Amino acid sequence: MTHPSESISAYLDGELHGSELSQLVDHLGSCGRCSAEMEDLQRVRAAVRSLPVLELPRGVVPDADPVVVPLRRHKGMWAGVAAAVVIAMIAIAALVTPDPQTSLYELNSRFGARASLDPAFGPAKIVVPPLVSE
């Protein structure tokens, strides 16, 4: 008798289809050895899947804290225009950005459910990634 051993893991993972699936199911009904192997594999699979999900430690992903980006000291008209645009953007961001203390109810009413479900939703931020040496 041929034992379709390799198909058993695929079967447990829902990755077996069509005639291969029906053949394995028929086989398992009449083969004690493969049934026992399936139970063993099921236990191993469940054990690996029971490993706790680890939370991302702080600092692994660069913090999205706001930082001050110094303007370059260009002189002339365009530097003035650029500075005015930045100031206007900051003012607009200040108007539309929810205060960190704003209640979830208020956030929801203003921005929808994402505001309370998504921890990244918050004040507009400028993210500067860490310098990395190759």
Place this chain on the structure above:
Amino acid sequence: MESVPLTWEEVARVYGRKIYNFAYRLTGNPDDAHDLVQEVLIRVRRGLASYQPGSFEGWLWRITRNAFLDDIRRQKRRPTTPLPDDVDRWDRASTESADSEYARISLGDDIQKALLQLPIDFREAVVLCDVVGLSYEEIAQACAVPIGTVRSRIHRGRKMLKETLQ
């Protein structure tokens, strides 16, 4: 077609924890996992500009496993570093009794150690399947191998785990 995160920060926020868990289960220690996540994010940041719409997860996990393999090659090491004493205690539920929690941690240690004894090809296939939750097709894309190879690696990996855990 699946939507694609627009920025690497978004990728970090959405996938960071998954990548970290993948990295931790593959390397067995938090420092290597930390480094691997940051390396992956650097590669994602570089690669997003030239990303062609397709399977984003396949693309992301291919980058992740390549970063892992590059790290292995670069350091010429086998990731069999002994586990720290406090492994798997981070998300301890306060309601569990000390005994059951200790049993759970010990079981987690045993499984982690058994994972580290698997050949890398088998380990990454099992971890991508059972920890990350990818389909065989997604694992095949990530590892650039046929689905039949994925099926074989997962099955053989589980059989080796069974022998180790017995």
